Amino acid sequence: MVEQSDRAPLLDWEEVPPPPPPPGVASASLPSPRKDLRERILANSRALGHTGPGTGWSSGPEAPAAAVGDVDLQSGGFRDGTEREGEKPGGGGGGTGRLSAWDGQERDQIVAVFVVTFDTRSGNIVEWCLPEDVNLEGVEFKSMASGSHRISNDFIYFRKDRFFGLACFANMPVESELERGARMKSVGILTPSYTLLYRYMHFLENQVRHQLQYPGQYTPLEAFFEDKKAVLPSGGDNLITACPGRALGPTVNRCCVYPEMKITHPAGCMSQFIRFFGERIMVLWKFALLRKRILIFSPPPVGVVCYRVYCCCCLANVSVPGVGVSVPELRPFFYINVADIPVLETELSYVACTTEKIFEEKKELYDVYVDNQNVKTHRESLQPLLRLNSADREKYKKLSEQRQMLVYSQNVNADCSSSEEDLFILFFMEQNNRIFQTLSEVAGSADPTLTADHMKAMGLDPQGDHSFLVDLLEVYGIDAMLVIDNPCCP
Structure with a gap:
């Protein structure tokens, strides 16, 4: 059995061998x-x-505190009792194991999940989303970059109003005259913060391949949203407008x-x-x-x-x-x-x-x-x-x-x-x-x-x-x- 890599396969940068020690210095x-x-x-x-720049920005000095967890001043981060996916004591997911200025915990805050497809008649369209009444105007262009028809896969970070999004794009050849020989889709999510989007890279990559092979089967995406959906504050425009630092x-x-x-x-x-x-x-x-x-x-x-x-x-x-x-x-x-x-x-x-x-x-x-x-x-x-x-x-x-x-x-x-x-x-x-x-x-x-x-x-x-x-x-x-x-x- 092959162990799955902890890195996102779309990021295939060339590895550089470690440099030799500085001249005249013994190891x-x-x-x-x-x-x-x-x-x-x-x-x-x-x-x-x-x-x-932070996880979000406020529209004014009186913006309310973000509903994304309590801030822990000692760690400079969040407290919610959860453990980061893929991280272990003394190390971290993705092989970095970093100790950073934002090394606290944040809750899952998925406010929308969606599938975008390229239609030969209508262009880019949102073919499916949850929740069904979420405003996704413009997401069909943000999650499928101009010129993407020339590449096989990609991932895209973007901003939608006061939210941040991550979408994974894939392009699959098909023997279909209606689709002009290519099927292109993106599967993406919206959250109030870009700092946790990395956690869903593998899931989105897998789901966009699934959507290319089995269009219209949204059950895994529905289960994902039910598990990760955010609980947004009531009233106003239902947007988390302030960064977590305001709680300090x-x-x-x-x-x-x-x-x-x-x-x-x-x-x-x-x-x-x-x-x-x-x-x-x-x-x-x-x-x-x-x-x-x-x-x-x-x-x-x-x-x-x-x-x-x-x-x-x-x-x-x-x-x-x-x-x-x-x-x-x-x-x-x-x-x-x-x-x-x-x-x-x-x-x-x-x-x-x-x-x-x-x-x-x-x-x-x-x-x-x-x-x-x-x-x-x-x-x-x-x-x-x-x-x-x-x-x-x-x-x-x-x-x-x-x-x-x-x-x-x-x-x-x-x-x-x-x-x-x-x-x-x-x-x-x-x-x-x-x-x-x-x-x-x-x-x-x-x-x-x-x-x-x-x-x-x-x-x-x-x-x-x-x-x-x-x-x-x-x-x-x-x-x-x-x-x-x-x-x-x-």
């Missing part, structure tokens, strides 16, 4: 980064005032603890993200911290690109109390299409991905456009941020070295108590914290003047990061003055 003398990394993650996760009280900024988007592939989305963008991560980091509207284009499959949306959001994580209260929240929209244009026209800050090239022409909808590894902006004021400087390269070098040490330690010690995702999130959180702590101290001093020494202390280039820091002071409303000369030809 026995290498310190293990585990304990320090775990302690730093816990310290950051317990700190009040985290900012960043008014001192916590937005979504106080950054949620974990569990990745089931052992290679992890963070390592793939780092390898894909390389040093250009530092360019994305600046745009994310400035809360710009970032749109990522890629042809199908779009599943891996949805993970890039998540990784971009991680770049803007801050845990300094009071920081980010007045700035737009960086919202992960995941996959979008032309039907989302009216919503995007009202957004001040977001990260999203699309397979529709027409978005490139709609420059009023975004500030930053990412096509493959090419990061560009049509806004003249942001052009200087596209250039990498010495401080950017130094930060990327440090990230690569820390990642190399972690991967090597994993290989030697076979210890999965923390992951590259932990390392990645913590690296940028600490970088961001250093910047805002320094800016807060300078702004609160008798002489609120930023010098080249302050820039260097923040890990920034006094010349190359001049325009970035000017924008940062303006966006976050920090009352400090930058007096460093910025030559016109750096």
